Amino acid sequence: MKTTITIVDNLSTNKSSYTQAVDLLIKGEVVAFPTETVYGLGAIATSEEAVAKIFEAKGRPQDNPLIVHIGSKEEISAFTHDIPKLAEVCMDMFWPGPLTLILPLKPDTLAKNVTAGLQTVGVRMPEHSVALELLRQLKQPVAAPSANKSGKPSPTKAEHVFHDLAGKIPLILDGGTTGIGLESTVIDFVSDTPTILRPGGVTKEMLEKVIGQVSVAKSTDHEDAPRAPGMKYAHYAPDSPVYLIENSITKVQQAVKKIHSEQKKVAIIASDLFSQIKGDYFFSLGKENQLGDAGHLLYQALRNCDETDVDIILVPVLSKEGVGMAIMNRLEKAANGKWFHI
Structure with a gap:
């Protein structure tokens, strides 16, 4: 299969720019497109055959549910029921935007492989002109996880999608670099207390200002099926092993010295404060304590x-305040819980 990249300007409302993508989706194919978080790989959510192509292209585990994307609030009534009042408040406040709501699923409405057999569904309305125009032209719900090889860092550019999925999908809509750079916050409204299943750009603090108490779930145990994307398995991982380390220049210098003594190469991913440490590679997360920039640059x-040709990747931990919770969630997954000890 040949993979085509079509550039679609983020401000464009030229409907002809979307015709190919809409036609492919209607025919049961998958299409990659930008959102404000990361690039998504979409298929019409009512077609089990189309959705199966997402899992095939990504190599995604079948028990990992998908998020359904909509272009208008009116679409949600077709496949959900008994929406809690607090969920409606969040829709009014945060949609379009990087917030996914877990809601009760109306039986026999969506393809079963979208929800991995659960009686709930994750739904969001993306805040990106390309994604919204595509969804509004299509007028159907689209299931879309991140458009990357399963387990690898999510794509924030069309070239990342092409690197991972070239030859496996027919079309990538190139809308430039994504803004937030981290997947959406997922919040469960089926629980007694609204519960964040995956932190993201809409923070716990932002939610609590609007709806009151919000709890945060732990990652799913390996024996259990995940209730939302990103709760299970090692995620977001590059080829070389990632290790978390204390946020200390001295500790990182000692770690680099130890790694070099073993004739290995080390990359450091950190704020610019760590740029003078003599590792083999340094990749910046921006200025110290600028967590929004760090989230944008992480993937x-x-x-x-x-x-x-690095052997080990070191990442000093960041604050878990605000969006830092989402960044550290991704880093803990990328490291699969590993810490570098001197």
């Missing part, structure tokens, strides 16, 4: 490591 930095 690019992880992918950059795959272009090197």
